[in-house]
Amino acid sequence: MADFDSGSEQPVPRKRADARRNERALLDAAAAAFVTSGVDVPVRDIAVRAGVGVGTIYRHFPTRADLIVAVYRHQIEACAEAGPALLADSDTPYAALARWIDLFVDFLVTKHGLAAALQSDAAAFQTLHAYFLDRLVPVCDQILDAAVAAGEIRPDTNAYGLLRGVGNLCIGAGNDPRYDARRLVDLLVAGLRVR
Numbered sequence: 799m800a801d802f803d804s805g806s807e808q809p810v811p812r813k814r815a816d817a818r819r820n821e822r823a824l825l826d827a828a829a830a831a832f833v834t835s836g837v838d839v840p841v842r843d844i845a846v847r848a849g850v851g852v853g854t855i856y857r858h859f860p861t862r863a864d865l866i867v868a869v870y871r872h873q874i875e876a877c878a879e880a881g882p883a884l885l886a887d888s889d890t891p892y893a894a895l896a897r898w899i900d901l902f903v904d905f906l907v908t909k910h911g912l913a914a915a916l917q918s919d920a921a922a923f924q925t926l927h928a929y930f931l932d933r934l935v936p937v938c939d940q941i942l943d944a945a946v947a948a949g950e951i952r953p954d955t956n957a958y959g960l961l962r963g964v965g966n967l968c969i970g971a972g973n974d975p976r977y978d979a980r981r982l983v984d985l986l987v988a989g990l991r992v993r
Contacts, residue, residue, distance in 0.1 A: 821858060824848045825872040828855075828865055837866050870926055874933050877905050881937035891944035892951060892991065898941055899964060899987050902934070903980055906968040934961060951990040960990075 827848035831839040841862070845852045859865035881898050888894035938957035945951040964983050971979035 820850075822872070824850060824855065824858065825869050828869045829873060832866075832869060837862070841865075867926060871929065873905050874930055877901055878933040878937050881941055885941055885944055890950060891941060891948045895941045895945050895951070895990075896984075896987055898938070899960075899983060900980075902961070902964060903968060903983050906965055907971045907979060931958070945990075949992060952992060955990055960986075 824844075828844045831844045831847055835843065841855055842852050844865075845855055848855070855865065859868055877898075880901050881894075884894040884897050885891060888897060935957045938961055942951065942955055942957055942960070946953045946955075963986060967982045967986065968979045971977060
């Protein structure tokens, strides 16, 4: 089955629904393995978690860097998609913001070794960072705008600054058991509230 890309006569292959589900399961398994063991976890461990053969992983992701990038993009998408859902399902926009920032912290603190793994490929890292900003800043903006409109948070908060601040608080979170990044992020988000 193929779709035609708008403006192009070249067919763009579409994956079957079961193939997309399998790929999501594989990416979820890889993400879980990265959390527990870092990005250098053996591919066979990821395959066992995903319930597939090692060859299946290499067929989808020929290099470790390809797998890491795919996991990162997959998690960015999950975080981006969660924003509107949380706004729709939460009692208040501030509650949605707090829950979304909590998901964002989960995303950040599980990136053990990502920067080091991509160090040799600066272009890939820059592309991922741009993708990260392009997907997550607008979602954060949407939630912040709703919270400002509801009179729940300060109107001078911008999404990029908030995400950057949260990111900086999460640096090194896994390296020191005395450092509780989540607690500091909670304090930051609480400080946005209108008194």
